[in-house]
Amino acid sequence: MKNEYDVVVIGAGPAGSITAKTAAEKGLSVLLIEKRQEIGDPVRCAEGVSKVWLRKHIEPDHRWICADVKGSRIFAPDGTMVEMAEEIAGGEVGYVLERKIFDRALAYEASKAGVEVMVKTRATGLIIENGFIKGVNVSHLGQSYDIKAKIVIGADGVESKVGRWAGIDTSIKPADIETCAQYLMSGTGIDQEYCYFYLGNEVAPAGYVWIFPKGNDMANVGIGILGNKSGNGKHAIDYLNDFVNDKYPDAKILEMDVGGVPVSGSIERTIANGLMLVGDAARQSDPITGGGIINAMEAGKIAGEVAYNAISRNDVSTDSLNEYEVKWRETIGREIDNSLIVKNTFTKFSDKELNSLGHSLKGVNFSSMSLLDLLYALFKANKKLLWELRVLFKTVVKYELDFEK
Amino acid sequence: MVTINVNKFKCGYCGACVSVCPAGALELVETWIEVNESCTSCGICAKICPVGAIEVKK
Numbered sequence: 001m002k003n004e005y006d007v008v009v010i011g012a013g014p015a016g017s018i019t020a021k022t023a024a025e026k027g028l029s030v031l032l033i034e035k036r037q038e039i040g041d042p043v044r045c046a047e048g049v050s051k052v053w054l055r056k057h058i059e060p061d062h063r064w065i066c067a068d069v070k071g072s073r074i075f076a077p078d079g080t081m082v083e084m085a086e087e088i089a090g091g092e093v094g095y096v097l098e099r100k101i102f103d104r105a106l107a108y109e110a111s112k113a114g115v116e117v118m119v120k121t122r123a124t125g126l127i128i129e130n131g132f133i134k135g136v137n138v139s140h141l142g143q144s145y146d147i148k149a150k151i152v153i154g155a156d157g158v159e160s161k162v163g164r165w166a167g168i169d170t171s172i173k174p175a176d177i178e179t180c181a182q183y184l185m186s187g188t189g190i191d192q193e194y195c196y197f198y199l200g201n202e203v204a205p206a207g208y209v210w211i212f213p214k215g216n217d218m219a220n221v222g223i224g225i226l227g228n229k230s231g232n233g234k235h236a237i238d239y240l241n242d243f244v245n246d247k248y249p250d251a252k253i254l255e256m257d258v259g260g261v262p263v264s265g266s267i268e269r270t271i272a273n274g275l276m277l278v279g280d281a282a283r284q285s286d287p288i289t290g291g292g293i294i295n296a297m298e299a300g301k302i303a304g305e306v307a308y309n310a311i312s313r314n315d316v317s318t319d320s321l322n323e324y325e326v327k328w329r330e331t332i333g334r335e336i337d338n339s340l341i342v343k344n345t346f347t348k349f350s351d352k353e354l355n356s357l358g359h360s361l362k363g364v365n366f367s368s369m370s371l372l373d374l375l376y377a378l379f380k381a382n383k384k385l386l387w388e389l390r391v392l393f394k395t396v397v398k399y400e401l402d403f404e405k
Numbered sequence: 406m407v408t409i410n411v412n413k414f415k416c417g418y419c420g421a422c423v424s425v426c427p428a429g430a431l432e433l434v435e436t437w438i439e440v441n442e443s444c445t446s447c448g449i450c451a452k453i454c455p456v457g458a459i460e461v462k463k
């Protein structure tokens with residue numbers, strides 16, 4: 001470890017590793033610090049990811065791909081199923097990853113690009129001079145160090161402190177977080193080519209249960225409920241236990257994961273003088289799917305490039321870093337905003353309303369996995385109930401966005 | 406004064422509680438949660454913890 005770098009990145013998740021790699025490829029000196037002793041562990045993810053988007057950042061590798069998914073089966077509270085499946089000819093749709101190996105592979109890619117990586121190294125504060133962030137205080141094996149940097153990147157995930165240290169309030173309200181619990185299970189007997197979703201206020205208030213295939217007869221069986229529905233004696237884990245006991249009493253639990261996903265939608269500011277926030281630290285996960293891996297990588301790519309541009313301009317002020325703010329909001333930001341509209345509509349529905357939505361799609365055959373196609377079909381059949389969603393189709397058509405991630 | 410109790414045997418060190426604490430009183434160090442004196446006993450962390458590992462001492 002040196003005492004000065006062009007860029008110090010805090011947190012070695014997908015956001016941090018891609019930012020670090022991108023900046024190093026441009027020729028900057030980069031330090032990537034991670035407080036955990038093992039990158040990627042413990043997992044706080046259901047590990048589902050779109051193939052097309054993933055390939056923009058890394059070549060798929062069988063060492064971290066557990067399952068190849070061709071469709072989804074969504075269940076309304078009364079059991080009505082809506083199936084969405086991609087034509088196999090296209091061969092696209094999604095993978096289910098092994099995040100422990102995937103996250104480390106991304107850090108490896110960063111290290112190959114010249115990034116210095118340090119684990120068991122935790123950021124404990126920022127060095128701030130004249131309103132500019134000038135570096136990081138870190139603790140490594142209990143020893144404190146000061147490391148100077150032209151630009152600091154906060155990629156420190158859901159528990160991010162970096163933004164708060166820089167004066168950006170990133171605290172999340174209970175209604176803006178999905179609180180989640182998941183078991184990796186064997187013996188559920190699910191079809192390994194499909195992802196399963198169960199909706200309903202009894203199984204998962206303002207959220208859903210997911211089952212994602214993990215290869216052989218394994219699957220991630222998890223649940224997310226909105227934070228304001230949690231507590232009062234019942235937490236995410238209790239809902240998960242109820243679901244699993246009811247549905248898979250004989251399946252075995254091989255691993256337990258817990259976590260929170262920010263579903264607040266875009267926050268007001270993700271930059272300060274000498275600082276950028278990326279990924280979950282910037283609350284960039286999708287408010288409806290809870291997916292954050294791709295957005296974290298997309299934002300990381302932009303942040304790495306902007307770090308290079310700003311340092312080349314010799315200007316790391318917010319004016320200069322605004323390039324990051326503008327670029328991420330124009331791309332992933334638009335989809336996050338759209339998903340927020342969907343979240344605000346759907347979390348209000350009663351089971352009766354969810355059932356009637358399900359019935360309206362009975363017999364509809366989806367040959368695409370696009371969430372937007374599904375929403376559009378729902379909208380056409382339930383204009384009154386889903387009137388708030390109308391803006392979505394306008395914006396999406398206008399910007400030709402790929403709504404599915 | 407420590408105002409909350411984290412059951413370290415239940416806690417899955419996920420950091421969700423840290424993200425919702427309005428006071429910034431919590432920190433996920435490596436595999437454990439630390440609480441500082443700025444905690445106001447608001448109870449939000451206890452409400453959202455996925456495993457119910459947090460108890461507020463009023």
Ligand SMILES: Cc1cc2nc3c(=O)[nH]c(=O)nc-3n(C[C@H](O)[C@H](O)[C@H](O)COP(=O)(O)OP(=O)(O)OC[C@H]3O[C@@H](n4cnc5c(N)ncnc54)[C@H](O)[C@@H]3O)c2cc1C
Pocket residue numbers: 010011012013014015016033034035036039040044045046047048049121122123124155156157158159160161180181182222258259260261278279280281285290291292293294296
């Ligand atoms: C239950 C659950 C299911 C999910 N399912 C999916 C899914 O199926 N698909 C999907 O795309 N997304 C999913 N997500 C969201 C996804 O996991 C996150 O959006 C993604 O991991 C964000 O990446 P990141 O790099 O921003 O943060 P993280 O992956 O959280 O990485 C942040 C890193 O920073 C480190 N760190 C934190 N503070 C410090 C510090 N002070 N010093 C040093 N290091 C620090 C942490 O240890 C961590 O390694 C899910 C989330 C949860 C909780």
Ligand code: SF4
Pocket residue numbers: 258411415416417418419420421422423433438453454455456457458459
């Ligand atoms: S939310 Fe609960 S499980 Fe997660 S770190 Fe906090 S106390 Fe532990």
Ligand code: SF4
Pocket residue numbers: 408409425426427428429430431440443444445446447448449450451461
């Ligand atoms: S009780 Fe409130 S202030 Fe105290 S740690 Fe929990 S969320 Fe923070």
